[in-house]
Amino acid sequence: MPLRHLCEPVELAAGTHVWAERVKHGPDAPGLDRFPHYHSVAELVIFESGKGSFWLDGEETTLEPHSVVYVPPMCSHDYAFSPGEKSWVLLQLDADTVQALSQVLPELDLGHPFYGLPSPQQSKQLNTLCDLLLEASQTNAQSAIVARTAELILWAAHATRVSPAPLHGKGQQVALPVDRLRPALDALRAQPGKDWTLEQMASLCHMSANYFSRRFAEIMGMSLTAYIRIYRLQLAARRLVQGRDPIGIISQDAGFSSPAHFAFQFKQRFGLTPRAYRHAGQTRSLPQPIRTSA
Numbered sequence: 001m002p003l004r005h006l007c008e009p010v011e012l013a014a015g016t017h018v019w020a021e022r023v024k025h026g027p028d029a030p031g032l033d034r035f036p037h038y039h040s041v042a043e044l045v046i047f048e049s050g051k052g053s054f055w056l057d058g059e060e061t062t063l064e065p066h067s068v069v070y071v072p073p074m075c076s077h078d079y080a081f082s083p084g085e086k087s088w089v090l091l092q093l094d095a096d097t098v099q100a101l102s103q104v105l106p107e108l109d110l111g112h113p114f115y116g117l118p119s120p121q122q123s124k125q126l127n128t129l130c131d132l133l134l135e136a137s138q139t140n141a142q143s144a145i146v147a148r149t150a151e152l153i154l155w156a157a158h159a160t161r162v163s164p165a166p167l168h169g170k171g172q173q174v175a176l177p178v179d180r181l182r183p184a185l186d187a188l189r190a191q192p193g194k195d196w197t198l199e200q201m202a203s204l205c206h207m208s209a210n211y212f213s214r215r216f217a218e219i220m221g222m223s224l225t226a227y228i229r230i231y232r233l234q235l236a237a238r239r240l241v242q243g244r245d246p247i248g249i250i251s252q253d254a255g256f257s258s259p260a261h262f263a264f265q266f267k268q269r270f271g272l273t274p275r276a277y278r279h280a281g282q283t284r285s286l287p288q289p290i291r292t293s294a
Helices: 095-104 120-139 144-158 177-190 198-204 209-220 224-242 247-253 259-270 274-282
Strands: 018-025 042-049 052-056 059-063 068-071 077-081 086-093 114-116 161-164
Touching (some): 018 120, 018 144, 042 095, 042 120, 068 144, 086 095, 086 120, 086 144, 095 144, 114 144, 177 198, 177 209, 198 209, 209 224, 224 247, 224 274, 259 274
Parallel strands (some): 114 161
Antiparallel strands (some): 018 086, 042 068, 052 059, 052 077
């Protein structure tokens, strides 16, 4: 049975251009199976321990400790890991930041993925920069030092590149089924709290409502209604841990009819109330990024 490509509704909080966290799994942790996905943020992963494989556009590369992987926005990819201890630093950058950096630093070619194997000295430099970034982002995720340190990490990671990324020809973009739905997804990203209808989304993509509904479910692995709900909850979850806005305001901005309805949906999704999730996230006790599924 072919693996489904799922678009994860990952978005950084308003005003936040960079997000970083360290993910750790203990020695008794199970293996992590493949879960092909893509999302609207760029992703740089610096692996510290553990073994597995990195999957991109139908090709796999072995992951060793200290491997580096960069994936631009909306590029289908995945990872698989063996059982046991594993850890990595995850750095996410919003699409606007990637575009701006690409114009200033075209030599980094941030529109395409890359894979790197750092030397011991390069690995030491990356670890130092990552520690600095994680410490700074806990104090203020929107500070200038966070953005500058992220740029330095991208520079250092790119210097470890060992080969071009496995794409359909040098310099070409990878066509994804999601491209047909991009106008609707972009509209949702721009106005997540709007009361979008199926007909409006279908019209943006120049499709009939019935055809759009069917294609959306085939490509995303869930209905439009479910995707919008998960997208809004993901936005709200990020905002809860990255700021101090009242929960009622976050609920309203995310498009929920009432704080009570938001709290009910949120607890169903994450297993915690919004208040408890905020406390857990701001004390850095959440063990790993939360993946989305239908």
